[in-house]
Each structure stands twice: as C-alpha cells, then as structure tokens.
Amino acid sequence: MITGFNTDIKHGDKVYHIQTEDKGLQNPYIESLVYVGGEILASKKTSYAEQIKGGGADEKWIGGLMEQQHRTMIAAIKRGRFDAPADTTKSAIPAPGRTLAQGTATPDGEAASAGGEEKTLDQVIIDYLASEAESEHLELALLSQADFIAGTSVEVRVAARKSLSQSPIPAAAIEVKVISTVEPPRVIFRGKTAADGTAVVRCTVPTFREGTAAVIISAQSPIGNDEVKQLVKRKK
Numbered sequence: 001m002i003t004g005f006n007t008d009i010k011h012g013d014k015v016y017h018i019q020t021e022d023k024g025l026q027n028p029y030i031e032s033l034v035y036v037g038g039e040i041l042a043s044k045k046t047s048y049a050e051q052i053k054g055g056g057a058d059e060k061w062i063g064g065l066m067e068q069q070h071r072t073m074i075a076a077i078k079r080g081r082f083d084a085p086a087d088t089t090k091s092a093i094p095a096p097g098r099t100l101a102q103g104t105a106t107p108d109g110e111a112a113s114a115g116g117e118e119k120t121l122d123q124v125i126i127d128y129l130a131s132e133a134e135s136e137h138l139e140l141a142l143l144s145q146a147d148f149i150a151g152t153s154v155e156v157r158v159a160a161r162k163s164l165s166q167s168p169i170p171a172a173a174i175e176v177k178v179i180s181t182v183e184p185p186r187v188i189f190r191g192k193t194a195a196d197g198t199a200v201v202r203c204t205v206p207t208f209r210e211g212t213a214a215v216i217i218s219a220q221s222p223i224g225n226d227e228v229k230q231l232v233k234r235k236k
Contacts, residue, residue, distance in 0.1 A: 028048050029047040034073060044072075140159070143157040150206065154205060155200065158228075160219045162223065169197050174201065178206055183208070213232035
C-alpha cells in the first residue's frame, strides 16, 4: 500500500479536505474523498485490477494514478463544482433504468434530469466525477529511476499512455525544463515519443551555486498534457 495524499483547499467560504489513498493489491482501487466540516461530500474510486493482471501496475504507476485522481478532485473544487448550497437544490427522480451517474450534462456544465427538474447537488457531483473518470487523457510516467544532480548528465525513459486504455501515445511532445529560485526557467531537452509511446530523455542538469531547483518533465498531445516533477540534488 502506497502513502496517500491529503490536501486542504479553501474555495469561497469553505475549506475542502481531499484525501486520496491506495487500497492495496488485495483490494486494487484508488479512492478519493472530499470532506467539508468533517462530513463526506463526494467520493471517487478508480480500479486498477486489469493493470495488475497485465503486469503494468508497479508502485510508481499506482502513485501516478493516485496523483492524477487527486489533482482531478482539486480541479473540480476550484471550478466551483461543489459550490451550490445543499439546501437550495431540489429533489429529482432519476429516469427509469438510469443510475445517477448516467445523467447527461448540458454544455454549461449543469446536469439535466428527467422531467425538467433540477438535480440535487449530490447528483451533479456524481455526474461530474463520472464524466471525469470516463474521459481519456494523457498520463506521463517515468519508466526508469534517475537522480537529477546539478552539473551532471542524466538519462531517463518516459512513457505517455492513455489514462483508460493504457494504450501508448506516439508523437507526444516531451520537454524537460529546469526551474529554480535564483534563475529563469531553462529548457534542457525537447523530443517526441516513439510508436510505443516511450522516449529516452538525455540531458545535462545545470549547476546551481545557491537556491533550490526542480526538473519538470512534461508531455503534450491532442488528448491532454501531463507532467512529472523531480527535485534537483546537489553533488555531495
């Protein structure tokens, strides 16, 4: 089981607490919970049972999945998806044979319900989280371990995959940028993924005499962007 994420986000006059954790290989899914005032407002679960069967779910991959889901929940809060006060929403009766998570959202992001009635806040949340889980987007992962040490060369293999099918994304633009507290950002690598969705990044990390620095490896494609951050270490 991997250590999870806990984040407090202040939005409007509320403080939302987001907790994301891995339930372990015996119960393979990632769960995110959103709390307000100690009460659970929303939850999201993502199974990775199929990835375990295929041998593609190591700790690093699971950790990346956790981070992606955690960021999705934070983004939902910042977009105001949970803003409507619960006592002003109207009750709605789902259409026969349709679950709450199968409602259809209108272009402005407000969910529509059968009979023209407004959905409850819980239904809007469920619809939004379901649509987020079902949308295919790019995920970037590091396939090899590497230490980014100031003043040294480094080689690391990365992979760009589709979030749901885990299919490779060829020709995704890969960029490696160094940011620091004392110098402007600097791009030290640009390239593209091969047909199998992978790329080998070879670059030299600049030397920093003071301050702190980090490396941001980013990937861009028509179905979205993703990035991985690594701290730059100093030579001992």
